[in-house]
Amino acid sequence: xxxxxxxxxxxxxxxxxxxxxxxxxxxxxxxxxxxxxxxxxxxxxxxxxxxxxxxxxxxxxxxxxxxxxxxxxxxxxxxxxxxxxxxxxxxxxxxxxxxxxxxxxxxxxxxxxxxxxxxxxxxxxxxxxxxxxxxxxxxxxxxxxxxxxxxxxxxxxxxxxxxxxxxxxxxxxxxxxxxxxxxxxxxxxxxxxxxxxxxxxxxxxxxxxxxxxxxxxxxxxxxxxxxxxxxxxxxxxxxxxxxxxxxxxxxxxxxxxxxxxxxxxxxxxxxxxxxxxxxxxxxxxxxxxxxxxxxxxxxxxxxxxxxxxxxxxxxxxxxxxxx
Numbered sequence: 001x002x003x004x005x006x007x008x009x010x011x012x013x014x015x016x017x018x019x020x021x022x023x024x025x026x027x028x029x030x031x032x033x034x035x036x037x038x039x040x041x042x043x044x045x046x047x048x049x050x051x052x053x054x055x056x057x058x059x060x061x062x063x064x065x066x067x068x069x070x071x072x073x074x075x076x077x078x079x080x081x082x083x084x085x086x087x088x089x090x091x092x093x094x095x096x097x098x099x100x101x102x103x104x105x106x107x108x109x110x111x112x113x114x115x116x117x118x119x120x121x122x123x124x125x126x127x128x129x130x131x132x133x134x135x136x137x138x139x140x141x142x143x144x145x146x147x148x149x150x151x152x153x154x155x156x157x158x159x160x161x162x163x164x165x166x167x168x169x170x171x172x173x174x175x176x177x178x179x180x181x182x183x184x185x186x187x188x189x190x191x192x193x194x195x196x197x198x199x200x201x202x203x204x205x206x207x208x209x210x211x212x213x214x215x216x217x218x219x220x221x222x223x224x225x226x227x228x229x230x231x232x233x234x235x236x237x238x239x240x241x242x243x244x245x246x247x248x249x250x251x252x253x254x255x256x257x258x259x260x261x262x263x264x265x266x267x268x269x270x271x272x273x274x275x276x277x278x279x280x281x282x283x284x285x286x287x288x289x290x291x292x293x294x295x296x297x298x299x300x301x302x303x304x305x306x307x308x309x310x311x312x313x314x315x316x317x318x319x320x321x322x323x
Contacts, residue, residue, distance in 0.1 A: 025043075027044050027047060028047050030050070037063065041066075045072060047108060048071050049074045049082045057069045068101050069102050072104075072143070073092065075132045077109045079109075079125075083109060086135075106143050107145075109128075109129045115156075115179065117177075119156070122157055146164075150176075151169050151171075151179070172186065172188055172305070174305045189279030190277040190278035191277065191279070192224060194270070194271055199220075202216045202217055207254075207255060219264045219266075221273075223260075228313060230308075230311035232311060234302055238301075241292070242281040243263050243269060244269060244283035245284075246265055247290075248261045248262055249261065
């Protein structure tokens with residue numbers, strides 16, 4: 001959203017020429033349900049992929065006394081998720097011409113394999129997108145702005161950059177596969193504090209099932225974070241955290257609201273001590289193990305860094321820090 005908010009200069013010029021109010025925040029999801037009036041009322045620019053939305057937006061503009069609604073059209077060039085298929089483009093244009101309250105200002109698509117090992121799929125999508133743009137031009141419609149590239153697309157395919165790019169995982173400081181990015185620094189950390197601390201004898205079972213048992217006397221810390229917070233149960237048996245600057249294993253299955261960690265290697269550990277689940281930490285003694293990265297956590301969970309970022313639930317407080 002911020003990329004659009006600061007970059008839609010060209011579109012703004014075209015909107016003014018068309019007698020429209022600039023609406024630089026673009027809603028990318030293409031699904032509006034019963035929210036068409038909200039989009040118009042808050043002066044947002046919707047991306048549409050269904051001609052039926054044109055009717056709803058035009059009607060909302062009339063009801064609210066708003067100017068014509070600027071929209072971006074998504075073309076499905078190969079993702080098969082959202083978008084008008086290229087062979088249905090003319091039908092969409094016919095529907096658009098029936099709604100003078102809506103004006104097409106942008107054209108976009110989504111790349112399905114920009115971070116793949118081969119470029120064939122992406123090159124074909126870019127060809128289809130260019131053909132769709134040419135077809136629109138032949139029909140007398142020239143979108144003021146086009147956007148295609150995600151992080152990997154922007155880095156690997158010059159033709160994908162178009163007027164704007166839509167960086168995603170790169171903004172978190174994570175390099176997509178096959179991009180050879182360097183110099184990124186992570187912008188996300190995930191932290192909690194110890195809420196319980198206990199000494200347990202050898203053979204004690206940890207967490208549900210008691211199948212994980214400590215081999216010797218151990219100091220176990222309980223952390224108030226679990227899979228309901230996005231700290232997925234799939235990492236059980238693999239996850240580590242940083243406590244006192246040292247890596248400590250998470251023991252047993254991760255539970256809904258909590259998980260248990262073996263902090264036996266950490267000197268002077270106390271209740272309330274900070275524990276880092278994503279990011280870096282330096283201990284009181286200067287100890288500073290390697291940071292825990294999104295890539296590493298994704299490997300533990302058998303998924304991708306994107307899911308780890310998105311899965312952190314709303315009940316986890318966010319603290320925004322200026323760089």
